[in-house]
Amino acid sequence: MQIxxxxxxxxxxxLIKQHNADVDHLASRIDGVELLISKLVAFQIAxxxxxxxxxxxxxxxxxxxxxxxxxxxxxxxxxxxHALNQSSGxxxxxxxxxxxxxxxxxKQLASSHxxxxxxxxxxxxxxxxxxxLSYKYGSLQHVDKAVRKQAIGHNIEVIKHGEQLxxxxxTVWLSDGSCFPGQLNFKKAFKNTLESLEEIYAALPxxxxxxxxxxxFEPNFYSMTVGDWGQSYLYASKLGAKAKTLVDLGHHxxxxxxxxxxxxxxxxxxxxxxxxxDSKYGDDDLTVGSINPYQLFLIFNELVAGMDELKMDHANxxxxxxxxxxxxxxxxxxxxxxxxxIMIAYAQSLLINRTQLEHAQINNDVxxxxxILQQAYRTDVRPLVAEARLRxxxxxxxxxxxxxxxxxxxxxxxxxxxxxxxxx
Ligand code: AFD
Ligand code: MN
Ligand code: MN
Numbered sequence: 001m002q003i004x005x006x007x008x009x010x011x012x013x014x015l016i017k018q019h020n021a022d023v024d025h026l027a028s029r030i031d032g033v034e035l036l037i038s039k040l041v042a043f044q045i046a047x048x049x050x051x052x053x054x055x056x057x058x059x060x061x062x063x064x065x066x067x068x069x070x071x072x073x074x075x076x077x078x079x080x081x082h083a084l085n086q087s088s089g090x091x092x093x094x095x096x097x098x099x100x101x102x103x104x105x106x107k108q109l110a111s112s113h114x115x116x117x118x119x120x121x122x123x124x125x126x127x128x129x130x131x132x133l134s135y136k137y138g139s140l141q142h143v144d145k146a147v148r149k150q151a152i153g154h155n156i157e158v159i160k161h162g163e164q165l166x167x168x169x170x171t172v173w174l175s176d177g178s179c180f181p182g183q184l185n186f187k188k189a190f191k192n193t194l195e196s197l198e199e200i201y202a203a204l205p206x207x208x209x210x211x212x213x214x215x216x217f218e219p220n221f222y223s224m225t226v227g228d229w230g231q232s233y234l235y236a237s238k239l240g241a242k243a244k245t246l247v248d249l250g251h252h253x254x255x256x257x258x259x260x261x262x263x264x265x266x267x268x269x270x271x272x273x274x275x276x277x278d279s280k281y282g283d284d285d286l287t288v289g290s291i292n293p294y295q296l297f298l299i300f301n302e303l304v305a306g307m308d309e310l311k312m313d314h315a316n317x318x319x320x321x322x323x324x325x326x327x328x329x330x331x332x333x334x335x336x337x338x339x340x341x342i343m344i345a346y347a348q349s350l351l352i353n354r355t356q357l358e359h360a361q362i363n364n365d366v367x368x369x370x371x372i373l374q375q376a377y378r379t380d381v382r383p384l385v386a387e388a389r390l391r392x393x394x395x396x397x398x399x400x401x402x403x404x405x406x407x408x409x410x411x412x413x414x415x416x417x418x419x420x421x422x423x424x
Contacts, residue, residue, distance in 0.1 A: 001076070001410050003083045008395050011404065015396040022383035033384070036350050040388035042315040043346060045276070045339055046090035046118035048323055049098045052077045052332070053421020055285065055325025064331060066412035069419035071098045072109060077411075079113025081332060084401060086392035087339050092118040092321055093165070095158045096128055097422045103164040118169075119211055119273075119319055120162035124151045125175035125219070138176040140196035141189040141225045148196050155200040163205060169272070169319060170204065171246060172197070173213040177220030177227065189225045194235055201239045210243040211272040211319060212236050215251040218283055228252075229261050236270055244272030248323055249299075250283040251275075259298040266306030273319025276342055285325040287334050289341025296341065297377050300349035308354075314346075330408055336398045343385045351376040 027033045052074050054064035068074040074091070081088045091110065100106040110117065124139030132150060137143070139151035159170050176193065178184035201210055214232040215224055226232050229245055236243040245265055252258060265271040278284070278291040289296055307314055320342075326334050353372055360368035386396050395401040402408075 001080070001407070001414060003080060003401075003405060003407070005393070007405055008083070008393070008401065011401045012390060012396050019383060019386060019390070019396055023387050026379075026381070026383055030351065030384075036347065037384060037388050037391065039314060039350060040343060040347055040385060041086075041392050043343065044087055044089040044315060044320070045342055046092045046319070046321040047078045047081060047088050047335060048092045048094065048121075048321060049074045050094050050421070050423035051322060051324050051326070051335060053326075053423060054331065055327060055423075057327060062327070063418075063420060064326070065417045066408055066415050067331075067419050067421040069415060069421065071100060071106065073415065073419075074098065074421070075106070075109050075113060075115065077332060078115055080407065081335055081339070082114055084395045084398035085336060085339055086389050086394035087343060088335070089114055090116050090118040092121060092171075093161070093167075094121045094123060094423065095154075095161055096123065099161060100165070107165060117162070117165040117167045118321060119171045120158050120165070120167045120169070121171045121173065122155045122158040124154060125173070135175075138174075138189070138225070140172075140174055141176040141184075141193045143188075143192075148192060152196050152199045156203045159200075159203055159205070159208070162208075168207060169209040169211055170200070171211040171213060171319075172200070173215065173246075173248075174226050175215075175219045175224075177224035178222050179220055180222055184223060184225075186223065190231070193225050194238060197235055197239055197243075201243060204242055208242060209272060209319075210236075210239065211246040212243060213246040213248055213251070213275065215248065215283065216253050229265065233265065233268070233270055236272075237268075244270050246272040246275065246319070248275035248277070248283075249288075249296075250277050250279040250285055250323075254281065258295065259302045262299055263302040263306060266302070266310065269310065271306070271318060273321065275321055275323030276338065277322065277324045285323065287324065287329070287341070288322065288338035289345065290337070293341060293345065294377060296345040297348050298373075300345040301352060301373065304346075304349045304352070305354065332408070333399060333402060336402060340382075340385065340398070343388070344381055347381040347384050348376050348379060351379055351381070 053067040068077050078091045124135050127134050133147045142148050212232045212235050214226045214228050216227055232245040236245050276288045278286045278288050280291050322338050357372045390396055
């Protein structure tokens with residue numbers, strides 16, 4: 001289904017009076033508010049094809065009703081999101097979960113919703129039906145060269161799918177590692193993985209990037225072969241300029257200082273981009289901003305500072321993606337909330353007075369530095385985010401409209417309650 005422009009306009013009319021008053025109030029206190037709003041309009045966050053259905057846990061899965069049962073329906077869902085918020089103009093596909101049967105048709109469908117194809121993701125953490133060799137003991141790290149070859153071949157195939165779609169990056173997330181001490185020779189596993197990545201890297205088109213995602217633990221519980229940003233950085237720097245480190249917020253050990261990691265990776269021009277989510281304990285894949293919005297703001301503080309130093313285009317020079325999974329919420333509502341949280345943190349970080357902050361830092365004014373950061377963080381920028389949506393043709397309050405328009409019920413009527421999204 002598609003949401004009519006007139007439905008969005010009607011919704012906006014109901015809220016416009018209060019909205020305009022809120023924007024005017026804020027705008028009078030912010031220098032360069034127009035530039036800030038234009039940056040918000042340009043900023044787009046990709047939605048992964050696997051976040052449109054219910055994820056479940058290893059203990060069970062409670063189906064979400066009206067889930068997209070095909071790639072076409074997943075694209076339609078992201079199209080709906082984008083129509084509501086005008087900030088999710090891209091979709092990231094996981095291969096082989098989402099192999100298009102007809103590239104041109106899929107490309108046409110995506111562009112009819114205003115969507116482009118973001119990074120493509122390979123999958124060597126599961127065995128597929130009919131697969132010759134198993135990834136039970138790893139893929140790119142495997143002690144058996146034949147298994148490594150199979151995994152390399154898969155990654156190269158994923159690049160080919162991505163080329164057909166207009167993607168410009170391959171994201172490699174490996175579950176490789178070991179569950180018990182002694183199981184693995186760490187150095188051999190690293191070297192095998194590097195050699196495998198080198199073969200994949202050699203197959204990258206000139207204008208492509210390789211994103212190397214790290215994760216501290218799970219599914220392997222003793223060691224992960226790309227376990228932290230140091231290891232990812234080592235692979236990326238040995239591979240070359242096209243390889244960079246991808247940060248997934250949930251992939252750190254508790255209390256890791258992610259903003260510092262971001263800052264250093266940017267200093268080295270080795271940050272690929274982000275998988276946004278939130279967590280309390282580990283790879284919880286919760287709604288962005290639901291647990292620790294201040295951390296998200298501090299990360300954006302470093303991102304904006306780093307991008308400005310490198311004269312990067314905020315919207316296009318790094319990869320922005322959500323990586324979440326939904327057990328109890330409607331996936332579309334969850335994604336609306338996640339995107340809103342990202343836009344808020346981005347807008348707040350644009351408010352930081354960088355000249356004052358630098359002044360406080362060189363004078364060791366610790367109190368002053370905190371005041372400057374929190375002045376931005378405690379500003380309610382939601383009207384500016386809504387104004388950016390409004391100017392781009394989106395809804396002033398996407399969640400409210402999603403509910404008022406009964407979108408989920410319409411999807412259930414259309415798709416039935418038993419449809420199940422492909423993925424994990
Ligand atoms: C993993 C990673 C990764 C991967 C996904 C698969 O975060 O990005 O593609 O989940 O579902 O935890
Ligand atoms: Mn991820
Ligand atoms: Mn994850």
